[in-house]
Amino acid sequence: MLDFKLGEVLACPRVDEMPIPPTPSFNCQCEQCGARIWVAYSSPIEPLRLCLSCSAAQADRVKPH
Numbered sequence: 001m002l003d004f005k006l007g008e009v010l011a012c013p014r015v016d017e018m019p020i021p022p023t024p025s026f027n028c029q030c031e032q033c034g035a036r037i038w039v040a041y042s043s044p045i046e047p048l049r050l051c052l053s054c055s056a057a058q059a060d061r062v063k064p065h
Contacts, residue, residue: 010039010044014038015038024041
């Protein structure tokens with residue numbers, strides 16, 4: 001499991017869920033599950049790049065109860 005703060009994640013759509021992104025993008029792998037994801041060219045480089053599913057699951061684990 002990756003260990004990071006909530007603000008350090010860039011949530012990206014999966015290639016199989018969005019065949020053509022609305023902004024100029026490249027694809028790479030989700031750092032959690034390895035799925036191919038779209039990353040906008042204008043996005044920051046520093047955050048971890050996760051697919052939307054892994055990002056949502058991670059956010060649920062980080063939320064205070």
